[in-house]
Amino acid sequence: MLNKNLERIEKDNTFSLVNKKLKAFKLANPNIKIVSLGIGDVSKPICKPVVDAMHKAVDDLGDIKTFSGYGNYYGLEELRETILKNDYKGFDFSLDEVYVSDGAKTDSTSILELFDKDVKVLLGNPLYPIYKNGCLALSKSIEEVPLNEEYKLAVPSKHYDIIYLCSPNNPIGNAYTYGELKKWIKYALTNKSIILFDNVYEPFISSKDVPHSIYEINGAKKCAIEFRSFSKKASFTGLRCSYFIIPKQIAKNVNYYWKERTLNRFNGASYVAQIGAIATYSKEAKRIQKQNIKEYKANAKYLKKSFTKLGFEVIGGDDAPFMWVKIKEKSWDYFDFCLKKLNVVVIPGVIFGSNGEHHIRISALGKIEDSKIAIERFKEYYEKQA
Ligand code: PLP
Helix, strand or coil: CCCHHHHHCCCCCCHHHHHHHHHHHHHHCCCCCCEECCCCCCCCCCCHHHHHHHHHHHHHHCCCCCCCCCCCCCCCHHHHHHHHHHHCCCCCCCHHHEEEECCHHHHHHHHHHHCCCCCEEEEEECCCHHHHHHHHHCCCEEEEEECCCCCCCCCCCCCCCEEEEECCCCCCCCCCCHHHHHHHHHHHHHHCCEEEEECCCHHHCCCCCCCCCHHHCCCHHHCEEEEEECHHHHCCCCCCCEEEECCCCCHHHHHHHHHHHHHHHCCCCCHHHHHHHHHCCCHHHHHHHHHHHHHHHHHHHHHHHHHHHCCCCEEECCCCCEEEEECCCCHHHHHHHHHHHHCEECEEHHHHCHHHCCEEEEECCCCHHHHHHHHHHHHHHHHHHC
């Protein structure tokens, strides 16, 4: 009776095992200070202009004259207008092409509900594991393909219906260039495929050859759905609010059917979170959020330089808050070593797919003070070994 694919969802190589091991170590060693380079969560709070707007939204809900209830299935109009005006200026999208929801984790997998179970989904290995698990939970047929030498998914020679592209990428921390995305759009148009483009790390892009939206590429409106989130840019990881674009030009009436699906399966994101999301676009909020990203990026630069100096090969970190570090050891063994010997948390690469073996992911979303302590511990250990 149960969906048999659920049994295929990874149970051993998971973030929850990282947390379980960490919890057990902390319990056994309460006096040891552990620092984390694994953290995928943010280390900055939601900024004051946004918090103030949400306080007011709470008060509005407490008065029937200003109360807001059911009906905003696709997101508050003011928020969708603000998103289009700020993030998609010049792209000529209409309000009914933008959807607001409670997180890109939900959105990037819920979209699969529209498609038949026989669709063939292409995934890179390694990759953000939620796409694969979402496909399995929704009974889609998947194919995982190793990344190329540049740690990117190369355009395939055979047909796939749906392709997940994550750029800037988690876990590698690199991003697809204009040239690479042009090839993907050409492939998708030729094969009548749909690209699910996860762009949640867009605020971290600084390379000139990396587009801030897939819609900068000609033809993308006909074949790509782009996901974004307030999680990392505005510290909404606990609050929850996200948005995505389904262009009306996409074939198979995807936009129409998503509207229908949403009406029947979703009552909209939280009102308070959406009012907060509108406030993230105020001048002062933008200034603070920009500064936060600048600090995360400085942390990434520091970590990349330090690990490279220690002799590791490090990928990413320039357009994303993550770095992919090559190691000789198996990734769980190295995780255990870092935790027990250095008291530093890193993420085993194998969590992101079998080809993540012999790699770890490190994150710059933590505090730079913690990064400095971690690097000192690595340095001390490796200098003693030399
Ligand atoms: N997409 C990627 C690639 C992520 O790394 C994450 C979170 O770590 C998410 C989506 C989830 O975003 P949200 O908090 O909006 O659900």
